[in-house]
Amino acid sequence: MTTFAQNLPSHNEGVNSQNLGALPSIEYDLIRAHVFAALVTLVISVLFGILVATKFTFPEFLGGHGWLTWGRLRYNHTQGIFFGWLGNAFLAFFYYVVPRLANRPVLSRKLGWFLFWIWNFAVVLPGWVLVAAGFSQPLEWAEFPLVVDAFVVLAFILMVFEFVLPFLKAQLSDLYVSAWYIIGGIIFTMLAYPVGNLVPELIPGARGAAFSGLWIHDAVGLFVTPFAAAIAYYVIPATTRRAIFSHFLSMVGFWLLFFTYPLNGTHHYVYSAIPMAAQKGAIVASVYLGIAVILVVTNWLLSLRGSSGTVSKDVPLRFVWFGGVSYLLVSLQGSVQALMPVNRFIHFTDWVIGHSHFAMIGFASFMALGGIAHLWQRIPGTRYNERMMNWSFWLLAAGVTLMVADLTIAGLVEAQVWQSSAPWIDSVRAVGSYWLVRTLSGLPLLVGFVLFWISLVTGPRLSEAVTSASTAAVSENVVAFDNASPASDQFSSTGWLSYAHVVAFGAGVGFFALSFLVLAILPGKELEDEIKQVAPVTMPTLTASEQRGRVIYGREGCAYCHTQQIRSLAADVRRFGAPTEAWETKYDYPQLWGTRRIGPDLSREFNLRPRDWQLTHLYDPRLVVRDSVMPPYPWLFDGNPNQPTQEGLDVLAYIQSLGRARQLSGFDRQTLAASMQSETPEMSMASEPSARATPPGVPLAMMGGYSLSAPVLRPASDPDDLQEEVSRGGTLFAANCASCHGSAGRGDGKASASLLPKPANLTAARFSDERLSSVLWNGVAGSAMPPWRQLPAEDLRALVAYIHTLHVPSAVTSTPEAASFNVGKFLFASSCASCHGDTGAGNGPAAGALAPSPTNFHLKRPTQERAWDVLENGVPGTAMPPWQGQLSADERRALVEFVRSLYRTPQENSAQ
């Protein structure tokens, strides 16, 4: 630009005649107050974040009280960063920069203090307290409850008066780009905030999600990015004392950002039920945004050309430089991950969490820190401690680099596991070490932020302060332009382009409105029509208890780990069931689709797991899933999982209602039938199932968890191979089965206390291969035993081999006498056959109505002790009653011997 400026016609008169008047006053107290509030809320928010991260490794940590549970802390972490840290930092910067750019003071000092109190004591503080107390809304970047949202909107209206009005009063024809970003950010966020926070409460399900998607991106694109960009555009020239490379490019970038950011929103819901046209539009806009960001950051970097020495010496500028480079990288990453081939793989994984931390720390926070440090050197009475500030920079740079790299790799690992048919918990196990590193990477960040704070309060006192800015050099192009300024003055006062700002602003508002039309209103209309055509006439609504449970589900942040959105992808359908359709969500106020999976999708929980499993899992997930990282919810129970409170019962009712409408509608029976036809070879009883036992295209959830037939999994016949299988089966048993069945298989695992019927005592019976195969493949209806057919066939076979080794034969062996045998046979026919069948195959007339099914004694031979115990006490939780009162001891002994005689060898079973 030096060349350009030097080539301008020289008009030396004019500059001397410029009279810019007295300097406007700056509210330094408000700057200091907002900086202080920003740093206090930053440290608190980072502590929330570290607690949240720690709970991935130690789920029980501070898990006994609702106020400190993962979900609520997570809400407060992100909202604290958004409103507390970034909001206050940006406000501090506005008070510093608006008088400079508008050449007028902000509207009112009193209004400024009112805004300060509103922002911190009507938004941040009550927002945190209300969320911790359980009053929130489960919408991403909109977690503070509606009552707080009202104050947020009020605050933005006040910001318009405080910061935008001075620019309008000044009637500046040459508005600097930072001012544009400040004005645009305030006005567009004021408009977008109510839409993102209120509309999903009024418009349900998929239609509401379209609006949520817009706000998720608008929060970054209309609030965080403009203000951070305003800082960059100000700090770079103010520090280097050279004008930015191109104001023209900066304005092109500005409008491209405001045109394209709002259009990005739906890229959070690619492959969802939202119309494909809206999805593709958002993807195109995401690519366009990447181009815009290249333009913006190139302009910043070119503005720093020849200033590498200044960047390395001036810490605030270094913060801004790091923020700029991060902005480029994270935006390109965002553009790429919106593309369908990438999105299908990494969406819902930690990759996205890494992306958001990169944006909020690497970009936004570094910019905000740079802005604060820059102004701190230039307001009366404050200077920072340079050594401490340097340490802060390097710790923060190291922390965010480690965190982003770690989460990105963790995301790739999760994605890889999710693409396979491995059990969900395998993805949790696979990234456990990455979550630990993520937690550790939070420590340098925390220390870096604290050091930043310390550096502000331990700087040299005013008398020692060096006004370095005032002694810096000014480049020659400023002189050249000052000499040439009459040309621009004449142009701006007479040319039609003096109205360009108004035209451009109108276009910006138009594009903002267009984003809602294209990505929310039109797709919403399309969805509404689709729902009217497709939804079952008698679609059940939630009961009062289920509705209360839904509120608790949202309050505890369940939607931040469990999606309710099965995407139209083979990996999703295979694992969770049929893709979520818009009509299924027609009563969801607000939508709970979620944008992240740590646990599995819950859209098809109806009929999938029994009540006692769900309650035990809610009370303490690790009782039934050893390696789960889900938080416990003991405050939903009166001391043990058998005693849920009304809230616990409500959550249970809600979870068990998920997918009910879909299943009752019969939608999937046709799909299932079609799948069964096409997948017949893999679904039939096969002695050698495919390497991955899960039949593609026929998800467990589509059949309520139970398939029609199971392959027979026979352990190896070769002793060496068998030994290897047993060894591997032992490992698998410890990881997947021991929490219920106990480490020795005696049915006394930690979860057994709250499960009814109790987990099987695997030592007390001899099971056939067929029986074990069936149970592993199908689970046991009416019990907490889930199907495990998502495990590879070789794993299931290893489990069968290991379970055989658990059997402990009866201590007492006896051979029944013929008379006793006949008594047993007679008693069985008269008392047991109605359930267990005439031959003891578990197929009596009453069996069809019973869950769990009556024991098939052909496939299971209980020990004498176990059979005796069952006849004496029955099997609680099943239809098997105690027979102690009805049958004498001799009769029961005869029955024990009879039922044990019914067991058939594998060869006999095969022959049958």
Next chain:
Amino acid sequence: MINLIVIVISAVMLALLLVWWRWPAFRVWIEAPKYSMLRQERRFDNQLKGTSTGNELFVDGGYA
């Protein structure tokens, strides 16, 4: 609709580039704010020094 949006944005940006390329006065006008920003910055710096009202001229290499 999406195609239309892409075409409109692209056309607006191309039009701006064309104006910038063909109309030197536009360049002067559009680049002016970056210098007035620096001018303001200097005025505030001088006020902090307590030496002037900030209406002095820039000269090459420093403040007058």
